[in-house]
Amino acid sequence: MIKGLRISLSKDFSRWEDFLLKDDGGNIFQSTVMIPAYSRELKFKPYLVVAKLNNEIVGGMLTYRRVHPKIPIPLINELYTPYGPIVSKEVEESIKNKILEKLLRTTKGLVNLGTIKHTFFVRSDFIYDQIDTTIQHSDNKDIFEKVNYERVPNGYAQTFIVDLEQDPEFLLKNFEKKTRWSLKKAKKLNVKAIIDNTGEGLEKFYKLYVDTAKRHGSIVTPFNFLNKLHEILSTKNMMDVYLAYFDDIPITAAIILNYKNTAYYYMSASMKKYGYTQANTFLQFFVMTNARERGIKKYDLLCTPSSDDRDNPQYGLYLFKRSFGGRSVSVFHHEKIFNKWLNVSADKLLHIYERLPRK
Numbered sequence: 001m002i003k004g005l006r007i008s009l010s011k012d013f014s015r016w017e018d019f020l021l022k023d024d025g026g027n028i029f030q031s032t033v034m035i036p037a038y039s040r041e042l043k044f045k046p047y048l049v050v051a052k053l054n055n056e057i058v059g060g061m062l063t064y065r066r067v068h069p070k071i072p073i074p075l076i077n078e079l080y081t082p083y084g085p086i087v088s089k090e091v092e093e094s095i096k097n098k099i100l101e102k103l104l105r106t107t108k109g110l111v112n113l114g115t116i117k118h119t120f121f122v123r124s125d126f127i128y129d130q131i132d133t134t135i136q137h138s139d140n141k142d143i144f145e146k147v148n149y150e151r152v153p154n155g156y157a158q159t160f161i162v163d164l165e166q167d168p169e170f171l172l173k174n175f176e177k178k179t180r181w182s183l184k185k186a187k188k189l190n191v192k193a194i195i196d197n198t199g200e201g202l203e204k205f206y207k208l209y210v211d212t213a214k215r216h217g218s219i220v221t222p223f224n225f226l227n228k229l230h231e232i233l234s235t236k237n238m239m240d241v242y243l244a245y246f247d248d249i250p251i252t253a254a255i256i257l258n259y260k261n262t263a264y265y266y267m268s269a270s271m272k273k274y275g276y277t278q279a280n281t282f283l284q285f286f287v288m289t290n291a292r293e294r295g296i297k298k299y300d301l302l303c304t305p306s307s308d309d310r311d312n313p314q315y316g317l318y319l320f321k322r323s324f325g326g327r328s329v330s331v332f333h334h335e336k337i338f339n340k341w342l343n344v345s346a347d348k349l350l351h352i353y354e355r356l357p358r359k
Contacts, residue, residue: 002095004054007102009047009109016048019057020086021260025126028238028259029083030062036232038064041225044080049106051099053091059099061085061120063107068116076342079107081120087127096127097143104147104336111338121156121303121333144334154312155333156303160326164263164292164299171288174325179281186282193244193286197234201241202226205253208269215272226255226267233257237294242287244279252279256287261297263287265321284324303331 010016013032020026028034038044043066050060061084068076085103087096107118144150162171172180196204206223213220233239237258244252251274255267265287270280288299304318312318322328337343 002053002098005095005099005102006052007099007106008050008052009106010050010060011048012050013048015057016050016060016062019050019060019088023086023088023090025086025088025123026260027083027086027126027262028257028264030086031259032062033232033236033238034229035062037225037228041222041228042066047079047110049085049103051087051103057088058091059085059087059103061103063110063118063120065110065115075114076116077112077114078116079110079118081118081122083122083126084120085122085127089129093129100127101143101147104144104149107336108338114342115338116343117335117337117339119152119333119335121152121331123159123300124330124332127332144332147336149334149336152333152335154305154309154314156331157306157309157333158328158330159303160301160321160324161329162288162299162301162324162326163297164288165297168289168292171285171292171325176323176325179323182278182281183285186278189246189277191244191246191277191279191282193242193283195240195290196243197230197239197241199227199230201243202230204243204250205241205255205267205269208250208253208271209267211271212269221267240290242283244283244286246274246277246279249274251277252283254283254287256291258291258296261295263291263296263299265299265301280320281323288324299326301326303333 013035017032020031035046039046044064047063047065048060049063050057052058061081063079063081063084065077066080067074068078085100087099091099110118164171166174172183175183206226210220212218230239230241240256240258242254242256243250252270253268254265257264257266268280291299301321301324304321305312305314307318307322309315309318
């Protein structure tokens with residue numbers, strides 16, 4: 001029992017946003033600015049759980065209920081927490097696990113008959129001091145295991161954070177040798193990059209993105225969602241569309257989200273046949289230098305598998321993101337299955353659904 005600690009559902013999104021703006025763990029994916037796009041275009045329902053110590057917010061998580069992303073049946077849903085939960089750096093390390101445990105236990109109250117599971121992923125330094133990112137109880141029992149959460153198979157294990165306060169010259173020195181070579185080749189081929197935050201720029205991104213998603217067998221995010229996000233964030237300088245051109249053709253693109261002093265590598269797309277131009281590498285360096293000039297201090301490349309998970313389908317993405325010399329920060333990516341029967345049934349439904357003819 002921790003005196004003065006209270007964990008509860010809250011509708012005070014304004015106060016939560018104030019907390020995020022002040023706390024080091026505050027990030028755009030937990031921010032309330034994302035809610036209108038999620039709720040209106042994807043029909044996600046937001047739930048805010050906060051931890052208060054002596055009536056001051058010291059942690060919490062913004063969780064969404066969403067329809068299963070691969071099975072469009074409204075009754076089948078899951079709970080999803082992006083880049084959360086968060087526990088303030090101001091909280092003593094000795095009680096952080098207790099707060100985290102209580103936050104995760106509250107998800108049981110959000111479960112309905114159609115809820116399969118709760119999944120979350122979060123940077124370790126949004127909870128613990130970066131110096132010590134262990135998550136062990138005094139009895140050496142994993143805190144997530146204690147509340148019946150398990151690691152997501154083929155899930156995220158880390159992210160890379162690039163320090164943009166360095167001079168561009170030092171940024172380049174931290175790149176892997178092959179990456180520096182790729183950048184030189186792109187420049188030699190006269191690859192060009194721009195920021196295009198117009199509607200046309202977003203459409204160019206989306207055309208590339210749909211082709212990329214289909215090539216990789218990924219879920220295609222609806223254009224209406226990105227358009228709403230663009231409408232909300234671009235006017236606040238919180239979203240940028242980057243495009244790289246070769247012979248006046250857009251061949252690589254990325255959407256970067258900005259929040260406080262951090263830029264986030266949100267989405268990307270490219271044309272496979274132009275891979276030899278190394279435009280992907282060129283665009284990333286362009287993103288970094290532009291973000292730096294605008295006063296952004298960190299670039300979060302977002303989540304990848306672990307360095308030894310060579311069989312992971314996203315291992316190539318890990319190699320690409322690692323190549324920019326960022327600091328590796330561990331990521332907790334866990335899930336709790338609430339309905340095992342429905343989980344198995346959903347897998348079978350997915351197997352059938354993926355084999356249905358498409359128009």
